[in-house]
Amino acid sequence: MRILIVEDEEKIGSFVKRGLREEGFAADLAGDGQTGLDLALSEPYDLVLLDVMLPDMQGTELCRRFRTAGKSAPVIMLTARDAVDDKVAGLDSGADDYLTKPFAFEELLARIRVQLRRAHNKSEGHTLKVADLEIDLDNHEVHRGGQRIDLFQREYSLLEYLMYNSGRVLTRSMIAQHVWDMEYDSFSNVIDVHINRLRKKIDTDINVRLIKTVRGSGYMIQEP
Numbered sequence: 001m002r003i004l005i006v007e008d009e010e011k012i013g014s015f016v017k018r019g020l021r022e023e024g025f026a027a028d029l030a031g032d033g034q035t036g037l038d039l040a041l042s043e044p045y046d047l048v049l050l051d052v053m054l055p056d057m058q059g060t061e062l063c064r065r066f067r068t069a070g071k072s073a074p075v076i077m078l079t080a081r082d083a084v085d086d087k088v089a090g091l092d093s094g095a096d097d098y099l100t101k102p103f104a105f106e107e108l109l110a111r112i113r114v115q116l117r118r119a120h121n122k123s124e125g126h127t128l129k130v131a132d133l134e135i136d137l138d139n140h141e142v143h144r145g146g147q148r149i150d151l152f153q154r155e156y157s158l159l160e161y162l163m164y165n166s167g168r169v170l171t172r173s174m175i176a177q178h179v180w181d182m183e184y185d186s187f188s189n190v191i192d193v194h195i196n197r198l199r200k201k202i203d204t205d206i207n208v209r210l211i212k213t214v215r216g217s218g219y220m221i222q223e224p
């Protein structure tokens with residue numbers, strides 16, 4: 001899943017970006033409001049983390065423009081003050097949640113996961129399930145039929161994206177844009193390579209295969 005961070009405080013921005021990448025998210029950082037808005041409108045983010053106090057534009061204004069443009073990805077506001085006015089203004093502008101600085105990274109992660117589940121109509125909880133395949137979103141443990149499966153981080157991120165969108169066909173470009181960040185090389189076959197590795201780990205020796213190739217389109221994970 002891919003997250004945009006709009007934060008002018010370099011230290012906080014790079015700390016959050018690094019933390020999210022360590023958690024398997026693709027993450028991009030914008031240091032001012034205009035750059036943030038341009039990215040938010042041009043790239044298909046799964047979630048936006050938005051600082052309220054930006055040098056060139058209020059976070060609330062950015063959020064309002066994002067919603068006016070018809071974008072529905074969840075927005076979590078980061079506010080330095082614990083003022084009720086800020087929270088109300090944030091939610092009024094179309095934000096889904098807010099977090100007061102300073103915040104614990106674990107708290108931010110928990111809020112992100114709530115918003116991602118909600119946006120994908122997944123029930124509350126810490127796991128995503130398709131048939132007997134289950135992933136734990138908190139500790140990234142993957143089980144199929146009760147057997148633990150070890151995945152590399154990018155394989156996990158790919159599986160998480162497929163699981164959030166179970167039953168939906170995902171094109172290679174969607175996968176590239178949601179699992180990889182700006183550094184992705186669109187001429188490589190890296191997605192097919194990762195899908196094959198994932199299949200070897202979760203769909204081997206089992207009669208019921210969950211990851212389907214949709215010819216000419218892409219991939220999908222689905223209940224058999």
Ligand code: CA
Pocket residue numbers: 007008009051052053054
């Ligand atoms: Ca700020």
